[in-house]
Amino acid sequence: xxxPPSLHEVEQTLSSLWLKESVRExxxxxxxxxxxxxxxxxxxxxxxxxxxxxxxxxQDLMASIYPYCAKILKKKWEPxxxxxxxxxxxxHYNLNRAAQRFPTYLKSEGSHFxxxxxxxxxxxxxxxxxxxLLEVDDEVKPQPNLVLSKPDHFIQFAPLLxxxxxLRQYEYPISxxxxxxxxxxxxxxxxxxxxxxxxxxxxxxxxxxxxxxxxIAFEVIQASIDVPHSYSDxxxxxxxxxxxxxxxxxxxxxxxxxxxxxxxQVFIGSTKIA
Amino acid sequence: xxxxxxxxxxxLPNLGIGLGLRRELANDTFxxxxxxxxxxxxxxxxxxxxxxxxxxxxxxASRFPLVSHGxxxxxxxxxxxxxxxxxxxxxxxxxxxxxxxxxxxxxxSVDGVYLHDLLPLPFSKEAVKHCAKRAQQVQHAVGRPFLxxxxxxxxxxxxxxxxxxxxxxxxxxxxxxxxLLDVNNxxxxxxxxxxxxxEFLKQIPLERTVQIHxxxxxxxxxxxxDTHGSKVIEPVFQLLKFVLERTDVKAVMIERDQxxxxxxxxxxxxxxxxxxAAEVQPTLASVGRGHLSFESSAPIIESSKGRENVGxxxxx
Ligand SMILES: [Fe+2]
Numbered sequence: 001x002x003x004p005p006s007l008h009e010v011e012q013t014l015s016s017l018w019l020k021e022s023v024r025e026x027x028x029x030x031x032x033x034x035x036x037x038x039x040x041x042x043x044x045x046x047x048x049x050x051x052x053x054x055x056x057x058x059q060d061l062m063a064s065i066y067p068y069c070a071k072i073l074k075k076k077w078e079p080x081x082x083x084x085x086x087x088x089x090x091x092h093y094n095l096n097r098a099a100q101r102f103p104t105y106l107k108s109e110g111s112h113f114x115x116x117x118x119x120x121x122x123x124x125x126x127x128x129x130x131x132x133l134l135e136v137d138d139e140v141k142p143q144p145n146l147v148l149s150k151p152d153h154f155i156q157f158a159p160l161l162x163x164x165x166x167l168r169q170y171e172y173p174i175s176x177x178x179x180x181x182x183x184x185x186x187x188x189x190x191x192x193x194x195x196x197x198x199x200x201x202x203x204x205x206x207x208x209x210x211x212x213x214x215x216i217a218f219e220v221i222q223a224s225i226d227v228p229h230s231y232s233d234x235x236x237x238x239x240x241x242x243x244x245x246x247x248x249x250x251x252x253x254x255x256x257x258x259x260x261x262x263x264x265q266v267f268i269g270s271t272k273i274a
Numbered sequence: 275x276x277x278x279x280x281x282x283x284x285x286l287p288n289l290g291i292g293l294g295l296r297r298e299l300a301n302d303t304f305x306x307x308x309x310x311x312x313x314x315x316x317x318x319x320x321x322x323x324x325x326x327x328x329x330x331x332x333x334x335a336s337r338f339p340l341v342s343h344g345x346x347x348x349x350x351x352x353x354x355x356x357x358x359x360x361x362x363x364x365x366x367x368x369x370x371x372x373x374x375x376x377x378x379x380x381x382x383s384v385d386g387v388y389l390h391d392l393l394p395l396p397f398s399k400e401a402v403k404h405c406a407k408r409a410q411q412v413q414h415a416v417g418r419p420f421l422x423x424x425x426x427x428x429x430x431x432x433x434x435x436x437x438x439x440x441x442x443x444x445x446x447x448x449x450x451x452x453x454l455l456d457v458n459n460x461x462x463x464x465x466x467x468x469x470x471x472x473e474f475l476k477q478i479p480l481e482r483t484v485q486i487h488x489x490x491x492x493x494x495x496x497x498x499x500d501t502h503g504s505k506v507i508e509p510v511f512q513l514l515k516f517v518l519e520r521t522d523v524k525a526v527m528i529e530r531d532q533x534x535x536x537x538x539x540x541x542x543x544x545x546x547x548x549x550x551a552a553e554v555q556p557t558l559a560s561v562g563r564g565h566l567s568f569e570s571s572a573p574i575i576e577s578s579k580g581r582e583n584v585g586x587x588x589x590x
Contacts, residue, residue: 005433007400008352011384038432046429054391061581089387093346093359095583131580137324205575206326
């Protein structure tokens, strides 16, 4: 008489049958290498039912996080999700994190897609970042905005950057691609064009916003990420990067930018640094 | 076997009739706070998370007694208990001061891989020993009473040596913990595996029941699925009544995870539970919070991105 299978053997064997189509198919055909002491007692329709339920969960999750990638890959989306879960099985109790490594998967194993859609890794990254920021465990308390009315304010104060924010520089105009997909327009002629985007969670609505930013705005935000830099330092940075021959004009543009960033909660206030 | 839990049960608060907190239902839940005695939250949807989840948590914690119902403790897994998970869970439970917490008699991970579903265990002696030991470890690590829920299982796992009722009873008694009895899961299993649900209830230690789940399931040909996506059917209410007639229960609630109806339908189901409780266990029905009034506040703006982990089978 065969010894009863161990708990670990049962969990491992059944998980593999539920999750891996190839293992399941050969088992259902009576082939494969499932240990005979387990194989004889496995309910085949149960295996198929759990496989369906598990895959439904995976597809539902990925479609909610990567709707644009799904739109692009059309019929190839579902098999891609299946392959992704085989290559990068979830390793965390947080369900949404199961989707985190999809951009990595596309980069390393999606070369067949990248020929046709070379921006796909960047698009997946763009889509994932929203999910990541939605969950970031950081409480953002907007501070009152300081009116920069005295020259000293520029030296003594720095803008306070929303801590739930990420910056990305992409090789493709990802926001434009998303807009086209929303408008059901063709994306076939998309050429590489550098784009910069700030993605952040609005402290009042908790929704994520995507902000397309120019080169100087990108640098100003980037400089403020780790350490607050005074308004005057940031003005110097803007002037040094500007191609505008009139520094006065750059300063005015900088002040407009600060106002806009405050309004949309990329800057959530000012902090005294000196 | 010890029964310290039964003594501890007597000290647990009587929460009344509640609802599972879901982001899709959150704003309606606040708006109907006077008809809902308490809420159950899924800790994985709040552990270490900020944004709307944190806002929702703070809002509900200020209005409702909360208990926690986990989906990824993976009690029956042969992987080590996840220390990071337990620490985050403890932190959350301390924050909301939950009178107890629960998870399922299942496994959700193996060899470091999370399957994100409630998967059945073999009804074996090894699994009983394993789950009972881990239930005690979990209860000790978290420092609050732990309840185990019976699941809906769509297949028997190889290696079984006893019935589901014997398996559940042995884990509860050897682990000396409480039961979260899901009467819909009892019904679903009784239909799929062809047994009498009332007989099943007679075979398990009902006196360990602290909390009861009531839910709907898919209907149709073949296997029925515990979707938490449709109305509660009358036979499930009858199972609830059967249990309430036999043992003191601290809390009963509706689980609704998908295919969300008009909120009034859920309020109607809560009223039906209250009616049953009033008849057979009046203390449970009388917790009512109707005398409390809440200041109105801005609704939470929920996102539809990503998914809440709910532990019920999601079927289109
Ligand atoms: Fe349940």
